[in-house]
Amino acid sequence: MTQGQAFGARLTAAMERHGPLCVGLDPHAALLEQWGLPDTAEGVRRFTDTVLKAVAGRVAAVKPQSAFFERHGAAGVQVLEDALVRLRGSGTLSLLDAKRGDIGSTMGAYAEAYLADGAPMAADAVTVSPYLGYGSLRPAIDLAADTGRGVFVLALTSNPEGAEVQHQGDPSVAARVVRAATEDNAGAAPAGHVGLVVGATVGPQAARLGLDLAAVNGILLAPGIGAQGARPADLRAGFGDARSRVLAPVSRGLLVSGPTVEGLRDAADRLAEELSAALGE
Secondary structure, three states: OOOOOOHHHHHHHHHHHHOOEEEEEOOOHHHHHHOOOOOOHHHHHHHHHHHHHHHOOOOOEEEEEHHHHHOOHHHHHHHHHHHHHHHOOOOOEEEEEEEEOOOHHHHHHHHHHHHOOOOOOOOOEEEEOOOOOHHHHHHHHHHHHHHOOEEEEEEEOOOHHHHHHHOOOOOOHHHHHHHHHHHHHOOOOOOOOEEEEEOOOOOOHHHHOOOOHHHOOOOEEOOOEOOOOEOHHHHHHHHHHHHHHEEEEEOHHHHOOOOOHHHHHHHHHHHHHHHHHHHOO
């Protein structure tokens, strides 16, 4: 295990040190234009460099959205690779938002791409989709455990369409995902390596569906703060006794404070304080 310490312990320590803010690294076209940057791989590189100068080593995690790099082809993917390398050892963990999910050897290849020691795209964790069955994620879950990395499994997402799948069944699909992650994290301290994606916008739905998020023993990635309409104060009501495990990614709501390093840094500091207050005792 080249990471030296299990993922759950590393992320928990980073959250205790820096607070529950995860900065979303989303260089989409509108933000590039707002920053006065070209919608090219070079624009994405300059955008990424500024964000990392502002927050690396000052927040718990950075979450690059792979799609916004991939849209620029090989040159854009190279920017993403460079960002992941830059985050290693910075004190800020990298959570690659790629939402991969497949079966058999293909899922194994995805796992090797993002979770294997020495892989060019290796991150501290990657988001994965369980909708070919939670068991299909086993190659990623097991390799992450072996290399001291993590996975974040989609469970109850912030988009309204998610209910068409995630709320169905008795127990619900979301409840089955939560139960499986809980089993994988059993006995880990202070937290397991299987996190869940549970939207900050879902409000009372987690309780209505009977999800025991406090028992998961993993970090809960809660997107939806800012542009999707959720506020830091909503996290306390939505997550209840599990709120100490919440890591809140914010992208557009923070990145609009660019293009200066100082503007981004000040906004990140304020947001981290606000989130800490909302999630505190």
